[in-house]
Structures are given as structure tokens and as C-alpha cells.
Amino acid sequence: xxxxxxxxxxxxxxxxxxxxxxxxxxxxxxxxxxxxxxxxxxxxxxxxxxxxxxxxxxxxxxxxxxxxxxxxxxxxxxxxxxxxxxxxxxxxxxxxxxxxxxxxxxxxxxxxxxxxxxxxxxxxxxxxxxxxxxxxxxxxxxxxxxxxxxxxxxxxxxxxxxxxxxxxxxxxxxxxxxxxxxxxxxxxxxxxxxxxxxxxxxxxxxxxxxxxxxxxxxxxxxxxxxxxxxxxxxxxxxxxxxxxxxxxxxxxxxxxxxxxxxxxxxxxxxxxxxxxxxxxxxxxxxxxxxxxxxxxxxxxxxxxxxxxxxxxxxxxxxxxxxxxxxxxxxxxxxxxxxxxxxxxxxxxxxxxxxxxxxxxxxxxxxxxxxxxxxxxxxxxxxxxxxxxxxxxxxxxxxxxxxxxxxxxxxxxxxxxxxxxxxxxxxxxxxxxxxxxxxxxxxxxxxxxxxxxxxx
Numbered sequence: 199x200x201x202x203x204x205x206x207x208x209x210x211x212x213x214x215x216x217x218x219x220x221x222x223x224x225x226x227x228x229x230x231x232x233x234x235x236x237x238x239x240x241x242x243x244x245x246x247x248x249x250x251x252x253x254x255x256x257x258x259x260x261x262x263x264x265x266x267x268x269x270x271x272x273x274x275x276x277x278x279x280x281x282x283x284x285x286x287x288x289x290x291x292x293x294x295x296x297x298x299x300x301x302x303x304x305x306x307x308x309x310x311x312x313x314x315x316x317x318x319x320x321x322x323x324x325x326x327x328x329x330x331x332x333x334x335x336x337x338x339x340x341x342x343x344x345x346x347x348x349x350x351x352x353x354x355x356x357x358x359x360x361x362x363x364x365x366x367x368x369x370x371x372x373x374x375x376x377x378x379x380x381x382x383x384x385x386x387x388x389x390x391x392x393x394x395x396x397x398x399x400x401x402x403x404x405x406x407x408x409x410x411x412x413x414x415x416x417x418x419x420x421x422x423x424x425x426x427x428x429x430x431x432x433x434x435x436x437x438x439x440x441x442x443x444x445x446x447x448x449x450x451x452x453x454x455x456x457x458x459x460x461x462x463x464x465x466x467x468x469x470x471x472x473x474x475x476x477x478x479x480x481x482x483x484x485x486x487x488x489x490x491x492x493x494x495x496x497x498x499x500x501x502x503x504x505x506x507x508x509x510x511x512x513x514x515x516x517x518x519x520x521x522x523x524x525x526x527x528x529x530x531x532x533x534x535x536x537x538x539x540x541x542x543x544x545x546x547x548x549x550x551x552x553x554x555x556x557x558x559x560x561x562x563x564x565x566x567x568x569x570x571x572x573x574x575x576x577x578x579x580x581x582x583x584x585x586x587x588x589x590x591x592x593x594x595x596x597x598x599x600x601x602x603x604x605x606x607x608x609x610x611x612x613x614x615x616x617x618x619x620x621x622x623x624x625x626x627x628x629x630x631x632x633x634x635x636x637x638x639x640x641x642x643x644x645x646x647x648x649x650x651x652x653x
Contacts, residue, residue: 203252203366205245205359206279207317208307209289210299214319218289218346219256222247248356249599249609249646250363250569255279277306285313285362287355288336292318292329292343296336304336315358316341322350353596353611364570383425383437384553384560387467389495390477391487395507398543399477400440403553428553436557441467468494472563472604473501473556480512480540484522489529492536499605501563501639502536505552509540532624535638563639566603572634573598579629588617598626606630607642615645 207215223243245254257276280286288307290300307314318330321343333341342358344351388396404426424440468474474495478488495502504526512518519540527534537555541548576598585593595612608630610618627641 201366202244203285203359203363204255204283205252205285205287205362206255206257206276206283206312207287207289208257208276208280208303210297210303213289213291214346215289216256218287218317218319218344219243219254221346221349221352222254247359248353248597248611249601250356250359252359252363255283280307280310280312283312284366285315285359286310287317288314288338289317289319290329290333290336290341292321292326292333294320295329296332300336304338308337313362314338315355317355318343319346321345322348356597360570360573364568383439384557385439385441385470385472386475386556387441387471387473387500388475388477389468389491390507391479391485391491394477394479395543396477399505399507399541399549400543402543402546403440403549430554431550436553438553441470468498468500471500472560473503475503475505475552475556477505477507478522480506480508480515480518483518484525484529492526492530496530496533496640499640499642501559501605502533503552503555503559504536504538505548506538506540507543510542510545510547512540515540532627533638533640534628537638559637559639562635562637563606564604565606565634565636567600567634569599572600572608575629575633579626583622583625585622586619588619593618601644605640605642606636607644610643610645612645618645 207219209215219241222245224246241256243254243256245252257279258273286307288303290296316333316336316338318326318333318341320326321330322345326343330341330343342351342355344355388400390396404424426438426440427435428438429435476488476492476495478484492502492504504522506512506519506522509515519538523538526536526538530536537559539548539552539555541552576595580595585595587593591614593612593614595610595615595618597611599609599611601607601609610626612618623643623645627643630636630641630643631638
């Protein structure tokens, strides 16, 4: 299971720790009052900052008291929270300036191993400027000025937290990758127009030294899952679940509705698949209906492979292959470079390669990039090709985060991003695919303005 980064907010009483906590978790979980000591126990919540998830801890105000007293026990809770955190947000009151207790907390934090980011709260307006400058003297680098109450400075806080979030994600990455690979069988659907050779190919896949451990009914009323173990050429055994559609061949007997019903039935299996193989008849080539099926699969966010069947009887194979490749890249310009393979259900030629590529495609479809790595790439991408300035007003792109995988989905934050041309979005999507290992899987990109993301 993915481990969320842990961020602890520490500071003397009444500097605004609970206000920031409530803003980051998006609801009031901590009491907020002008009196010191309102928070007596540390509170934990799931926070989201500009699309990045982490766990936030709101600690009691740090006071110097005997460990047996209530304030002393509150201090012990704070120490435990910091020791278990990946980074501590040390909050001061910029309007009040540094107090002796702030300096004592700083000395204690320097004795701990937890990284520290200083946050100068209540920094809005000129009243907080002096306190921000004073905060440099704490010895933790440049402080982050913000207003927890009004949401100002949140984007700058995100920038400071990125390295620590990235570190946790990187350490967790290998474990997540192993877990993803072992989480279950490859869910594979094979679709295509009638007579493309689907039945022959499925029979070849499920025959010859492959053990069927199904069929197992129950995914839907019309579909079945056929499980078997595929023995790869390298000797490894990998589980595969073929999402097949019961009744496809039966419905195909209705001649006047042959194509419509068969295609609709086949696409029903797409809902339960991770990777979809669109089978084309090599004797007929690529037709408009094939492109419609492919577009539907991509709209559903599934990984797509194109396979030319009946390759053993194809005429002029090199010319045919190049013609289909060109037509695919033109007809599906949003995902240029889709895997294009050749197979024969009769001879079994290309079946192992098809299954190998299907596994590799699922890996790309499931891939997750750490926020730090993603933004390092992002900075280079916008430096190489800055966004346009429609009407003479510059579009400022700030951050890019991966909101989810399967399919890979990204959120772009910036000012005036609603005016970002589709061509520039396509530039970013193509770069993500090319440079970050996503290949030709469908990548989604949405935009959001970060000025005050919590309102």
C-alpha cells in the first residue's frame, strides 16, 4: 500500500497551526480560537495540496512545562509527532515577530533528525514583513510567508514541501511497482469487427500448453472471465484473464444487425479490461469502423494494441503494414505510435509477442511518476517551448501533478490556464508519453488555477 508523506505542524500556541491544518484538510477538524492551548491532542488528517496527497498532523502548542502537567504532556505529544514525520512545518507569527519560545523550539528542532520548513504565518500586509525577515535568524533557510486564514502563499508552501514529498514517493516507488505487478492477472479484451479472426486467435491463445483455470462467470450477465497462466518465452509464468463476451457468435447470426450488435457486444468487455487488443483483418486492412472502435477504447481510458490477424495469408505484407501504420497515426493523432503487431490464429505466429507487449503496455498504463521528477521534467519542457501569450497576456504555468494512474491523469496548475491552446496541451501530453515512459497509452491532462485552490 502506498505510504503517504507525513507533515507535522509545530509552533508556540496561537500562531495559526490549526487554521492551516483546517485549510489543508478542507474541513474544520481542529478547534480554532484566539486563546493559547485550544488544541490539546495532536490531530491527524488527510490533506491535499495542489493535487498532492499527504498526512498532516496538527500538534498542541509547544510550551515549557513539567512533563507531569497537561501542557507538559502536550509537549511530549508534539515531540512524538515531529519524530514520526517526514518534514516539520515550524510556524511563527509574522506580526508578533520572534519570541523567546520560538527560539527555544528552533533549538529543539535542530536536535532532531526531521527536516524543517519555517512558515511565517499572518504575513499578509506590511505588518508581517519584519517578522518574515526575523525568521531567517532561526537557521532553517528561507521562511515561507503565508496567510493560513486567507490561503495566500499556499503555492509557495507546495514548492518547499515538494522535495520531501518526492523523497517519500521515491522510496515507496519500488515497493508500489512490485505490488502493482503482483496485484492480479493481466485483464485482456480482444475486440474487432466480425470475421476479423477473433475466435481463431482466442482458441490459439487458450490452447497448446496453456492451462485454462476458468471459465468463471459473473462479471456481468453477458461476459465471462477465462483465466489461464501464460508461459512467457523467458520461462516466467504470468496470469492472464481474458475478458470474453458470451453470445457474440450467437448474435452474429442476426445478419441484418451483424456488425452493430457484434461491435457493441465486444466493446462491453472493454469496461472490465486493462489492455484491449483491436484485431484487424489483414486481408481487408484498416476501415473507418476500426478507427471508431479504437477511439471508443481510448475514450474509456484503456490501453490499446492494434493487431493484424490472418497475417499468414496477407498479400504484400510490408506495404500493408506501412499503410496501416500511416492510417493509424493520421486517424488517431492523439496517440501516435500505438503498438502495431501481426498475428496468425491459424499458425500461432506472433501470439507470444502479443502477450508480451500487452504486459508491457499495462505497466506503462499503471505507471506513476513522483511529483519531484515530474516537475523537473515540466520545467525543462516549458523552458524549451514557453506557453503562448494570447492577447499579449502571459500564461504562467506553475506545477504539474499526477492525480492518478490507470489511465495516467495529470493536473496542470497555473494562471490563465483556461486559455492554453489545445496545441500546447498536446505538446505537454506528447512529451509526457515520450520522456517519462508512458508510450502510447492514453494520457489525460486537465488544468486548474492555483490562486486559491481551497475556496
